[in-house]
Amino acid sequence: MYSLEQLKIFVTVCETGSFSAAARQLKRAQSGVSQSIANLEIAIDKTLFNRDKNTPTLTEQGIALLPIAKSMLHQQQNFDQKVQSLAQGEEHELVIAIDESLVNQVLIKILSSLAEQFPITHFELVIASTFDVENMVKEGEAQIGIVYVDGELKVDMDFFTLGHARFLTIASPTHSLANLSIVEEADLKLHRQCVHRSNQKKELWFSYKISPTAWYANTHKALIELVKQNVGWAVVPELLATQYIESGEVMSLPVAHEYDGWLTVVGCLVSRSRSSGPVLLAVTQLLQQYSLAEKQWIQRA
Amino acid sequence: MYSLEQLKIFVTVCETGSFSAAARQLKRAQSGVSQSIANLEIAIDKTLFNRDKNTPTLTEQGIALLPIAKSMLHQQQNFDQKVQSLAQGEEHELVIAIDESLVNQVLIKILSSLAEQFPITHFELVIASTFDVENMVKEGEAQIGIVYVDGELKVDMDFFTLGHARFLTIASPTHSLANLSIVEEADLKLHRQCVHRSNQKKELWFSYKISPTAWYANTHKALIELVKQNVGWAVVPELLATQYIESGEVMSLPVAHEYDGWLTVVGCLVSRSRSSGPVLLAVTQLLQQYSLAEKQWIQRA
């Protein structure tokens, strides 16, 4: 089992260019640095450096592992910073993360009203895919997330429903699928699929890859553009696709058993791992005044 | 200094509900689990669990640190997986990461031509902010990145210029800044700024926060929407803002010494930590045939 210290030494050697320089920078004995690298290599059963010259050079394996080692150390810094901030006080920021296909003018207008109500608070809007949003809320990077919901019980988060969104299967009008009066799943599988995939490589539970060939994108907007270029077919939100369907740039396919598309729940996640205060309360109350009804955010009665 | 093993034990206790259950799951002595948690608490000088009852309950501090501990272990899994995949073979995928404000129909049309040329290859388009894109290329998560470039030497990446993009300072027509014939920096500082900030909390080198109050977003599109709602002023790409300026929804401010906005380089980063093959070569050659000229992607002569 390797340690964070070993990773730190590994990265420092790469940054300084030699074991000795790393030792000097870290104020350690050079022999300890040499041993730590050797121990790390033993632990992972991989050679990280060529030592045939006077200064070590990264192996291909070392090159491949360095970014992840750096990433782990970066996360460690996050941990340490969090430890420090726990010893101090509040935070003056509120992070709202929203699925990229749920953001439109109306929603931002709704949220903008918070500016007058809380003039000192720094808000951050993070636009990302549903899985990334959920992960951000789970990890405490965002206090609020607006996402598509898959029915699984949410852990460490509060949840309330905001409405429903419809997803349609679309293709270019010049695509051969566009000539079918009924589109079976077998028809779809004959053609390349444009799949939504989050930064964590997760696919939505109702639009995952079923074709053997695929292109991926992490925004539904990009998917629509790929469909317009006739790269393939895709499942996308009606909220985004409507204008392109009306202009004839794409068309909604009559998929067997899904003539009206796929309806999915839109909800709001509220972090429990971030301290809650009056601002968070106000935001959740504001959101609960609105509902997403297929194509539009509307105010509840 | 805490270890990854201590973090793993911490997370396992939280998941199993007690020190004993964690010990059973991890096939360790309970006393070792107790010691490891105590040692972790000593290392970070924070109490993670209340032990006043029969089973431990997370403290507020424990709750705050758990997500980051999980994240670190997740990264460790990534490291371990990478170690394993180094022992195995190739990959059949190519990831292109693009700054969100540089994506438009034309660029996607350009890239879509790759579908016919490489029908078997899985492409992934990742839309993110410049810093995130750069980080992805640096960490080997993407082979190609299209970003704004700040003039710093790129480490572990190849680079070539694609063109230039202009950034404008905009505000709502009803904003008080819109009445000034010349806008000084001091004027801007009197009002809330809408700042672009990446997922890594990085701000662009020419549009960082100068006002004491700010709202943040990780897409320029969202910034424009905030400006339209008169939340504040923002520095955004002309490529995105032009249509809203022409329709009168926002206006470009005549900032002193920056009448024509800020011109910045757009470039293509190519990862060196991912193996290169014919597909990567074809993509880079395709991109080198095009140039971004302020408002539009055009084909070079």
Next chain:
DNA sequence: CAGCAGCTATCACAAATCGTGATAGTCTGG
């Protein structure tokens, strides 16, 4: 209420790991 099962904490001890300083061998540039 008493007994029992399950919980955490502490102790003693052995094993494992870590870090230092000394030393030897190799490489590189002047």
Next chain:
DNA sequence: CCAGACTATCACGATTTGTGATAGCTGCTG
């Protein structure tokens, strides 16, 4: 060729880790 800088190995002491035994506490059940 020589001096300086490099890495590797060794011996050793210090520190950490893990086990098993033990003691004390909590919560449930009859």
